[in-house]
Amino acid sequence: MNFKKIPQLFLLIVLISSNLISQTRKTIELSENWTFKKGESKNAEKVTFNDKDWQEVTVPHDWAIYGPFDKEIDKQVVAITQNGEKVATEKTGRTGSLPHTGTAWYRNKFDISKSDLNKKIILLFEGAMSEPEVFLNGKKIGEWAYGYSYFYFDISKDLIAGKNTLAVKLTNKEYASRWYPGAGLYRKVSLIIKEKESINQWGTFITTPIISKDEAKVNIKTKVSGESGVLLTTIFDANENVVNELKSNILLNNEFDQNIKVKNPVLWSPENPYLYKTVSKLYVNNELKDEITTNFGIREIKYEPKKGFSLNGKITKFKGVCLHHDLGPLGTAINTAALKRQLTILKDMGVNAIRSSHNMPSFEQLQLCDEMGFLFLAESFDEWAKPKVKNGYNRFFDEYAEKDIVNLVRATRNHPSIVMWSSGNEVPDQWGEEGVKRAKWLQDIFHREDPTRPVTVGMDQVKAVMASGFGAIMDIPGLNYRVHLYDEAFKRFPQGFLLGSETASTVSSRGIYKFPVEKASMKKYDDFQSSSYDLEYCSWSNLPEDDFILQDDKPWVIGEFVWTGFDYLGEPTPYDESWPSRSSYFGINDLAGLPKDRYYLYRSRWNTKEETLHILPHWNWKGREGEKTPVFVYTNYNSAELFVNGKSMGIQKKDNSSPQNRYRLMWMNVTYEPGTLKVVAFDEKGNPVSEKEIHTAGKPAKIVLSPDRKTIKADGKDLSFVTVSVVDKNGIECPTATNQLKFKVKGNASYRAACNGDATSLELFHLPTMKLFSGKLVVIVQASKKEGNIELSVTGKGLKTGKLSLNSIK
Numbered sequence: 001m002n003f004k005k006i007p008q009l010f011l012l013i014v015l016i017s018s019n020l021i022s023q024t025r026k027t028i029e030l031s032e033n034w035t036f037k038k039g040e041s042k043n044a045e046k047v048t049f050n051d052k053d054w055q056e057v058t059v060p061h062d063w064a065i066y067g068p069f070d071k072e073i074d075k076q077v078v079a080i081t082q083n084g085e086k087v088a089t090e091k092t093g094r095t096g097s098l099p100h101t102g103t104a105w106y107r108n109k110f111d112i113s114k115s116d117l118n119k120k121i122i123l124l125f126e127g128a129m130s131e132p133e134v135f136l137n138g139k140k141i142g143e144w145a146y147g148y149s150y151f152y153f154d155i156s157k158d159l160i161a162g163k164n165t166l167a168v169k170l171t172n173k174e175y176a177s178r179w180y181p182g183a184g185l186y187r188k189v190s191l192i193i194k195e196k197e198s199i200n201q202w203g204t205f206i207t208t209p210i211i212s213k214d215e216a217k218v219n220i221k222t223k224v225s226g227e228s229g230v231l232l233t234t235i236f237d238a239n240e241n242v243v244n245e246l247k248s249n250i251l252l253n254n255e256f257d258q259n260i261k262v263k264n265p266v267l268w269s270p271e272n273p274y275l276y277k278t279v280s281k282l283y284v285n286n287e288l289k290d291e292i293t294t295n296f297g298i299r300e301i302k303y304e305p306k307k308g309f310s311l312n313g314k315i316t317k318f319k320g321v322c323l324h325h326d327l328g329p330l331g332t333a334i335n336t337a338a339l340k341r342q343l344t345i346l347k348d349m350g351v352n353a354i355r356s357s358h359n360m361p362s363f364e365q366l367q368l369c370d371e372m373g374f375l376f377l378a379e380s381f382d383e384w385a386k387p388k389v390k391n392g393y394n395r396f397f398d399e400y401a402e403k404d405i406v407n408l409v410r411a412t413r414n415h416p417s418i419v420m421w422s423s424g425n426e427v428p429d430q431w432g433e434e435g436v437k438r439a440k441w442l443q444d445i446f447h448r449e450d451p452t453r454p455v456t457v458g459m460d461q462v463k464a465v466m467a468s469g470f471g472a473i474m475d476i477p478g479l480n481y482r483v484h485l486y487d488e489a490f491k492r493f494p495q496g497f498l499l500g501s502e503t504a505s506t507v508s509s510r511g512i513y514k515f516p517v518e519k520a521s522m523k524k525y526d527d528f529q530s531s532s533y534d535l536e537y538c539s540w541s542n543l544p545e546d547d548f549i550l551q552d553d554k555p556w557v558i559g560e561f562v563w564t565g566f567d568y569l570g571e572p573t574p575y576d577e578s579w580p581s582r583s584s585y586f587g588i589n590d591l592a593g594l595p596k597d598r599y600y601l602y603r604s605r606w607n608t609k610e611e612t613l614h615i616l617p618h619w620n621w622k623g624r625e626g627e628k629t630p631v632f633v634y635t636n637y638n639s640a641e642l643f644v645n646g647k648s649m650g651i652q653k654k655d656n657s658s659p660q661n662r663y664r665l666m667w668m669n670v671t672y673e674p675g676t677l678k679v680v681a682f683d684e685k686g687n688p689v690s691e692k693e694i695h696t697a698g699k700p701a702k703i704v705l706s707p708d709r710k711t712i713k714a715d716g717k718d719l720s721f722v723t724v725s726v727v728d729k730n731g732i733e734c735p736t737a738t739n740q741l742k743f744k745v746k747g748n749a750s751y752r753a754a755c756n757g758d759a760t761s762l763e764l765f766h767l768p769t770m771k772l773f774s775g776k777l778v779v780i781v782q783a784s785k786k787e788g789n790i791e792l793s794v795t796g797k798g799l800k801t802g803k804l805s806l807n808s809i810k
């Protein structure tokens with residue numbers, strides 16, 4: 001034995017045991033050991049039930065994403081009245097055509113030690129799609145309704161020492177959604193084991209009511225279970241240095257109310273997402289009973305007439321996008337790597353704000369927004385008491401609306417990213433007196449739970465809400481589309497500003513261009529694709545520039561949230577009736593997360609730090625030789641010259657002659673000839689400052705792989721998103737290639753899914769083969785729990801195989 005090591009060993013033991021002693025609460029994520037079965041299962045809640053033939057799954061889990069796509073699933077014969085439809089027609093892909101409807105069961109067995117039995121044990125669901133009924137050891141312990149809500153039960157009394165059996169029944173009705181809602185335990189499930197005398201679930205509320213350059217007042221309200229005790233709260237900065245602390249023994253109505261000073265505070269903002277944290281320790285009779293850590297940011301938000309929204313004293317416009325909660329080929333099962341990739345793409349585009357349309361965001365997404373710097377509009381409902389879809393939230397509104405809002409606010413209010421709540425989206429309750437009362441009732445609940453943030457509703461019935469007073473009572477009047485009514489609404493509403501709570505709904509398919517190039521509403525083509533010349537929109541919506549003009553010319557418009565940042569499953573407008581369209585065309589990025597041309601239009605305006613110089617369309621138009629093939633350039637520069645095979649097509653300058661001419665450079669009379677398209681951009685003085693070329697490609701020859709991250713975490717969850725494209729023998733990308741490819745992953749990872757962004761594709765995401773769409777697709781590789789090398793190979797007939805080495809680390 002090496003005696004020199006003994007003191008270190010002793011220290012280690014002391015550290016471990018002191019750590020054990022101070023560990024007053026445990027959070028155990030129930031991610032493994034689940035079994036799952038689709039369909040009704042009699043007695044599945046019983047402890048003795050035999051689930052040996054059930055499927056083993058990990059949670060988060062989306063049971064429907066594995067397909068197959070089927071036209072008949074949740075086929076809705078309806079008139080979508082909010083789209084202005086009067087006659088009912090068959091809508092096939094409305095909720096994604098994936099098998100999400102019906103009943104399913106999950107079971108999990110977990111151990112509880114005898115010593116934990118006299119503790120308080122909470123079972124927390126961060127979302128369960130939907131109408132969860134929860135059973136413990138054969139007994140029903142609770143239920144919820146809304147699939148997007150976070151909820152928990154105190155299960156202390158129902159547990160036994162040793163094995164406990166948890167069973168969850170979920171039911172998704174038909175006609176319950178307007179998009180793919182996912183299915184199953186798609187967010188985390190956890191057990192929280194703590195002392196009887198402890199800090200309540202979501203019992204901490206941190207605000208920063210006074211902020212100056214020299215100091216900030218941090219107010220920390222902490223709800224606890226008992227009526228006596230001492231709370232020691234310590235604030236740490238981002239480098240783990242103690243900033244200040246306070247011990248309090250005044251407990252009123254089970255709540256400690258502490259004010260702590262932070263000197264020279266570093267303010268949180270999208271540009272500098274600086275986070276502090278509090279560690280609160282609860283002592284009762286001098287014994288440490290509970291300890292929790294809460295991240296927070298110090299930032300000031302204000303909404304003022306005429307000035308609009310300011311963050312830390314600086315007028316800031318929302319350059320936002322709306323996001324549905326599905327992660328494309330991964331379905332709705334929450335995954336941090338996938339969320340982070342989305343936000344990384346949006347950050348590069350210059351986005352500063354996210355709206356979680358039309359429901360509660362995941363905790364993972366909010367944490368990422370805190371850390372990466374995004375403002376957040378957290379929404380709750382797409383329906384109140386009046387239905388949009390027969391089996392929608394209207395069935396639960398009266399009983400659940402208050403509970404759902406309370407849980408939303410209490411669970412998420414410490415996130416500095418959240419700067420606004422939304423109580424609803426285009427609710428049919430915009431019509432009628434009852435709706436005005438409901439709007440006030442809901443807004444008051446938000447105010448009671450959180451007096452620091454305003455509330456909005458995305459309103460599309462602008463005339464009705466002007467007349468009824470609905471719009472006037474909103475903290476923030478949010479308009480969905482209806483750009484022609486902004487001026488009138490601004491005059492009629494008392495708030496002194498307006499938000500574009502939902503904008504654009506321009507439609508396009510990545511890499512697909514249609515001729516002639518012209519503006520069109522609800523335009524449909526035989527291939528069920530929309531043109532990437534970005535001139536097509538819906539009967540209720542508009543083109544990006546119609547919003548840009550309002551944002552730029554009206555100081556009282558406080559920003560916009562574009563519909564949507566990424567394509568999502570379901571709602572394939574304008575092809576709602578056209579099978580096999582099964583996912584949206586609205587995204588600025590496609591379902592695979594690949595940028596469409598529109599990405600560069602927004603980037604040229606929103607990313608003010610980096611250059612954007614993007615040419616469209618691609619230059620592979622065999623058969624169009626000699627035909628008019630307009631060329632657009634999306635750029636932050638004001639003017640540029642275009643050359644086709646060295647011949648100038650003239651200089652274009654942005655001007656006010658039309659909304660498009662103000663923000664795009666367009667050469668409408670270019671005649672197609674294969675070769676090189678080159679654009680030279682000029683600065684304000686007319687000096688050439690940048691240039692870009694695209695070339696006509698030859699035949700596909702070789703597969704090229706490009707990962708978003710080469711090193712991933714060996715945690716069984718992390719993902720690398722690999723963009724797959726094909727190039728010709730000279731390395732030029734082939735933008736029209738549709739080759740069928742196959743994927744193989746070797747080493748310490750597995751093939752997870754692929755997606756090509758084609759809204760009409762019925763190929764299944766989880767099978768290791770897919771066709772390219774417009775020359776590209778994305779393969780997702782998932783880490784195992786073992787670290788080491790990973791090899792991805794992608795093969796295709798007649799193509800040189802693409803090979804890529806990745807690695808995973810602990």
Ligand code: GAL
Pocket residue numbers: 082425426460480502505538541563571573
């Ligand atoms: C809006 C609605 C969104 C989506 C969008 C499509 O009216 O709020 O959920 O349906 O239209 O343009």
